[in-house]
Amino acid sequence: MITAKKIRFIKFLMLYLILIALALLWIIPIFTLISTALKNKQDFYSGISLFALPDVLAWDNFTNAITQGRLLTYMKNDLIISGFKVPLGIFVESLAAFALTRLNIKHRTKWFVFFLIGMMLPMQTALVPINVVYNKLKLTNTYFGLFYVYVGFGISFGILILRGFMKGIPKDIDEAAYIDGCTKWQLYYRIIMPITKPAVATLMITDFLATWNEYLLASVIINDNAKKTVPVGLMTFVGEHGTDYGYLCAGVLISVIPVLVVYLAFQRYFVEGMAGAVKA
């Protein structure tokens, strides 16, 4: 008994040692980020090591990022775009996934594969065509223009996850609901969607992350400073101010807050909801 207990204890000790070693490696960039955000530009060149703190902590990096850096404007823009993209995308994707798993559609596998192909296409192919069309339709520098493209690029992954999850819901439920007089819409809205909640929560996290952090399309579609999103806005910190890293790192730290909030709010569904992707 004692030896078995000892072995278990040693196993746990090793597990924690491995975890702590990995965590120490993984924390380097985060440590750098925080340590830098608290220093003034002069501090770096006056020989203060990255591992030490200056006498006066440079909290004004944070206030500067917000006031001079217009970070709040960028965050507001990003929130508006994500606020439209995420719910609208999930709505459109879930309708399609519902049709593909529970309604009478011919060649449903072919349709699914057709939707899936979009996941493979690089955003680069969309850059030039969308630029041309948006210039004609006057959609450059509009919130709509950007989140419409984001919804398009999210469809493949959304359908993959939601379809995988909905396939696991027993078909008996549908029949019982139809017998009780449910319409297709009611079946979708009242019965299937509430069960699909874990997958929806997973998509909320991944979609919000992808939208909040997207750089390439945002940099091409938006060039009006007042409409820029966070990643594009952070890049202006690099140009405009000759890269003051303290200021930039403070900006990065502030910009991560909304994503952390969303992650923490939905994380208990995260692993479960991802199951929709791995049950092909």
Next chain:
Amino acid sequence: MKGKKSIDWPAYLFMLPALIIYISVIVFPVFYSLYVSLHKWNGIGEMEFIGLSNYVKLITQDDIFLIAIKNNAIWIVLTVAFITAISLGFAVILNKQFKGRTFFRGFFYFPAVIAPIAVAIIWRWIYNPNIGFINEFFGAIGLDFKQNWISNPETSLYAIFIAALWQGIGQPMIIFLAGLQTVPVEVLEAATIDGAGSVRKFIHVTIPMMKETFIIVLATLIVAALKVFDVIQGLTGGGPNNSTQMLSTYMYSQTFKYANVGTGTAISVIMVLIMIFIIVPYVSFTAKED
């Protein structure tokens, strides 16, 4: 309810919004890019039809294009080898029952929530030859090992990959964790009773039962590796001397910096072709499962 033979139009109505958006954002641009790539065009003036010249020039005369292809291939190999293995390792460890598991899951996932372009900026700072973390660290432990990690063409690609690895573990780790939940406990217990050790159980029971998970992780990682842009753009922009040029960054600079829109779209069409070639096995597998 309607008979099975007539087409159930309301069912298609549910699919319609997704279909319209998908066709306008994904399908149309591919064909439009194909059309533009057959022309010489600066993005503003008239297009001049030149057939396949853009493609021929890229493949036969453009050394930078070939460097980009090579770099993308290296990047895919590095991604498949290291990110898959390390994220699987993390998932296995974080799937065990222990105190603080939720914390550690969140901790190792954290880099994945930062914008890739911001990750590039952080790492540019870490690699700073004078006061960056790495050189400071070597200095602090008494090693004179100062390197220009990203401005040296020999090391820059791998230096960028380390940054990408740090961030890239989170997403596949979560998918692997989800996959580990699909392995039935009874099967693992049966294997234990048959006398299988934990390593053998993992190789002979867990991995085969996670086939779908491996396929989706590999497919998404390969696709992402072929598309990689932000972290390169933010760290080197393809330099020094094109040594970290990728298809995506080269496409971007051809199109938006040099206004060779025809060449740029040709590169993007080539990316699509490579993607289709790589991804056909995945799609046919997913379709067969039905």
